[in-house]
Amino acid sequence: MSATESSASTTSMLQENRLFPPPAEFAKDAHISSLEQYEQLHQRSIDEPEAFWAEVAEGLHWFKKWEKVLDWDLPDAKWFVGGQTNLAYNCLDRQIDDGLGDKVALVFEGELVDDNGQPEVVKYTYAELKREVCRFANVLKAQGVRKGDVVTIYMGMIPQLAIAMLACARIGAPHAIIFGGFSAQAICDRVEDGKSKIVVTADGSWRRGKPVPLKKNVDDALEMTKLVEKVIVYQRCKNDVTMKDGRDQWWHDLEKDASDDCPAEPMDSEDLAFILYTSGSTGKPKGIMHTTGGYLVHTTMTSKYTFDLKPDDPDEMYWCTADIGWITGHSYIVYGILPNRVPTLMYEGGPNFPAEDRFWDIIERHKVTKFYTAPTAIRTFMKWGDEHIDKHDLSSLKLLGTVGEPINPEAWMWYREKIGGNRCPIVDTWWQTETGGHMLTPMPGATPTTPGSCCRPMLGIDAAVVNSEGEEVGTNEGGILVIRKPWPSMLRGIYGDRQRFIETYWEKVPGMYCPADGARKDENGNFWITGRIDDVILVAGHNIGTMEVESALVSHDSVAEAAVVGFPHEVKGNGVAAYVILRVPMPAPGSDDAKALQKELIQHVGKELGPVAKPDQVRLTEALPKTRSGKIMRRLLRDIAAGNDITSDTSTLEDRTIVDKLVAQGG
Numbered sequence: 096m097s098a099t100e101s102s103a104s105t106t107s108m109l110q111e112n113r114l115f116p117p118p119a120e121f122a123k124d125a126h127i128s129s130l131e132q133y134e135q136l137h138q139r140s141i142d143e144p145e146a147f148w149a150e151v152a153e154g155l156h157w158f159k160k161w162e163k164v165l166d167w168d169l170p171d172a173k174w175f176v177g178g179q180t181n182l183a184y185n186c187l188d189r190q191i192d193d194g195l196g197d198k199v200a201l202v203f204e205g206e207l208v209d210d211n212g213q214p215e216v217v218k219y220t221y222a223e224l225k226r227e228v229c230r231f232a233n234v235l236k237a238q239g240v241r242k243g244d245v246v247t248i249y250m251g252m253i254p255q256l257a258i259a260m261l262a263c264a265r266i267g268a269p270h271a272i273i274f275g276g277f278s279a280q281a282i283c284d285r286v287e288d289g290k291s292k293i294v295v296t297a298d299g300s301w302r303r304g305k306p307v308p309l310k311k312n313v314d315d316a317l318e319m320t321k322l323v324e325k326v327i328v329y330q331r332c333k334n335d336v337t338m339k340d341g342r343d344q345w346w347h348d349l350e351k352d353a354s355d356d357c358p359a360e361p362m363d364s365e366d367l368a369f370i371l372y373t374s375g376s377t378g379k380p381k382g383i384m385h386t387t388g389g390y391l392v393h394t395t396m397t398s399k400y401t402f403d404l405k406p407d408d409p410d411e412m413y414w415c416t417a418d419i420g421w422i423t424g425h426s427y428i429v430y431g432i433l434p435n436r437v438p439t440l441m442y443e444g445g446p447n448f449p450a451e452d453r454f455w456d457i458i459e460r461h462k463v464t465k466f467y468t469a470p471t472a473i474r475t476f477m478k479w480g481d482e483h484i485d486k487h488d489l490s491s492l493k494l495l496g497t498v499g500e501p502i503n504p505e506a507w508m509w510y511r512e513k514i515g516g517n518r519c520p521i522v523d524t525w526w527q528t529e530t531g532g533h534m535l536t537p538m539p540g541a542t543p544t545t546p547g548s549c550c551r552p553m554l555g556i557d558a559a560v561v562n563s564e565g566e567e568v569g570t571n572e573g574g575i576l577v578i579r580k581p582w583p584s585m586l587r588g589i590y591g592d593r594q595r596f597i598e599t600y601w602e603k604v605p606g607m608y609c610p611a612d613g614a615r616k617d618e619n620g621n622f623w624i625t626g627r628i629d630d631v632i633l634v635a636g637h638n639i640g641t642m643e644v645e646s647a648l649v650s651h652d653s654v655a656e657a658a659v660v661g662f663p664h665e666v667k668g669n670g671v672a673a674y675v676i677l678r679v680p681m682p683a684p685g686s687d688d689a690k691a692l693q694k695e696l697i698q699h700v701g702k703e704l705g706p707v708a709k710p711d712q713v714r715l716t717e718a719l720p721k722t723r724s725g726k727i728m729r730r731l732l733r734d735i736a737a738g739n740d741i742t743s744d745t746s747t748l749e750d751r752t753i754v755d756k757l758v759a760q761g762g
């Protein structure tokens with residue numbers, strides 16, 4: 096199926112034209128306070144990109160100023176060429192240099208609560224955070240980590256995760272952070288891909304009252320690879336762990352004698368800052384590479400405008416609920432927020448511990464002003480019921496954001512009314528691991544918003560909806576979303592795979608960056624994302640590659656072949672459905688044996704890839720619906736999983752009875 100076919104089939108279904116102007120009260124003091132101002136700024140940023148981005152970059156700290164803003168040789172961009180800077184310096188020292196060392200930089204809340212219902216809260220000023228970062232940077236150095244060495248970090252959402260990443264940035268060692276929900280196999284694959292010799296982890300991390308066995312997962316991963324020589328373990332939960340002699344060391348032991356002075360390494364703008372893995376449409380995750388200068392400039396600028404951050408407002412308190420293991424946490428908990436001089440809040444655990452009002456409790460206690468979360472979370476809260484919200488005072492909130500997947504208008508309206516009290520603008524931000532920072536989003540004080548639309552291009556971003564020849568399509572016509580000009584925080588490649596970088600992003604629409612999302616643009620110039628046009632399923636905002644799940648299933652002894660598709664899911668946006676052909680005799684559909692095997696296969700995928708990738712449905716089948724030329728008809732599999740009537744053309748099917756059997760068998 097071609098890209099345009101697929102996206103066109105998902106467009107024109109939604110008729111949504113409610114338009115909400117930015118709240119006047121908010122617009123009054125916003126950095127960008129009218130649509131005209133946004134349009135002028137945006138036009139200028141497109142007409143004179145180098146002048147625009149240079150002005151933004153000048154607001155940051157450079158050890159050495161760049162000689163050239165952009166060197167563009169498609170698909171290779173070099174930004175702020177010849178300049179030298181450091182991410183950690185801009186997150187910490189720059190504030191201290193300007194007399195803000197005692198201002199709160201990071202607020203941490205642990206998951207557990209004491210007998211009085213009080214959680215652990217730790218606040219770090221810029222000076223305190225810098226001290227911790229320097230100490231750990233010195234630990235890394237003492238362990239032999241040098242500029243350019245890839246450090247794998249696998250931790251929960253505790254301050255030491257931010258400290259470890261900033262310590263890496265400080266000494267110029269690119270980090271590769273692995274989401275704490277991933278499994279041993281995923282850790283092993285990423286360590287090998289990044290050729291990383293050191294892992295920073297914790298004994299555990301609290302999640303719904305129990306420790307996630309992080310160290311145990313690392314141990315299991317390191318059974319499968321010989322690459323890692325050193326493991327540093329932060330003690331968080333005091334759960335039982337085994338420490339391997341000569342390999343594993345406690346963070347607190349190593350830090351005992353570490354100095355709290357460690358100068359930030361001047362990094363070339365284009366030095367690798369980090370690798371972050373994301374799923375693609377083939378089995379192997381892609382190590383997305385981000386470099387230093389452009390990433391810093393783009394994330395700092397977008398944080399400022401999208402969240403309308405106000406460093407001079409003593410009440411400003413920003414909270415992004417993402418995990419730092421994803422790009423949202425990299426860019427909008429740490430690297431883009433700290434340079435903006437507003438406190439960033441980090442929460443360790445689950446949204447329903449000890450009760451389903453935990454998020455609202457956090458907002459009330461910390462008086463959060465800017466709140467950034469995912470549509471899947473919003474849909475979950477809707478399901479849990481308004482009573483959890485009604486008992487909290489959410490009047491501190493000024494702005495709401497969403498990220499990770501399309502938000503359905505019903506959830507958007509609920510978010511606006513119940514959480515935002517109808518007074519907070521909503522910024523629905525479209526972007527990707529690859530883009531590093533926001534690409535399409537309303538400007539909260541300027542853009543009239545429509546539920547479900549991520550609205551307009553960010554300053555400096557030239558976005559369009561095109562056909563596969565790269566020609567712009569008409570208003571409300573479905574097409575492929577593209578970015579036509581380079582931007583500072585764009586990915587610089589896929590680690591160790593130049594060819595895949597070119598094929599994945601630069602060949603679908605020649606000459607333009609193709610994010611593999613379908614889109615349309617409405618009569619107001621607002622963009623609507625209509626869904627992925629590759630084999631990636633967005634499950635609760637996480638990218639799940641269908642091939643990855645298929646490979647995980649086939650690695651089970653009983654499985655001969657598997658086909659995986661997405662289907663609409665009320666809370667998660669999409670669910671994962673797996674059709675499985677067995678090597679062993681197929682148990683009767685619905686029998687206890689069949690159920691036990693289905694459960695086992697779900698667990699197996701969880702073990703191979705991590706809980707986020709677990710299929711919601713496993714259907715055992717003797718065959719898959721294939722065309723006469725042997726291609727699996729995934730469209731039919733999607734319809735069956737969704738419980739839709741099979742009305743589409745099945746004339747090219749080799750054997751229609753397979754479809755009838757699958758339908759009769761049920762989910």
Ligand code: PRX
Pocket residue numbers: 373422423497498499500501502523524525526527528529549610611612624626627633636637638
């Ligand atoms: O399909 C788009 C969807 O998430 C993809 C990127 O996923 P990832 O790299 O994990 O980054 C997620 C956090 C930035 C996109 O290609 N997506 C992300 N944000 C939105 C979205 N789809 C619709 N609306 C959004 N606001």
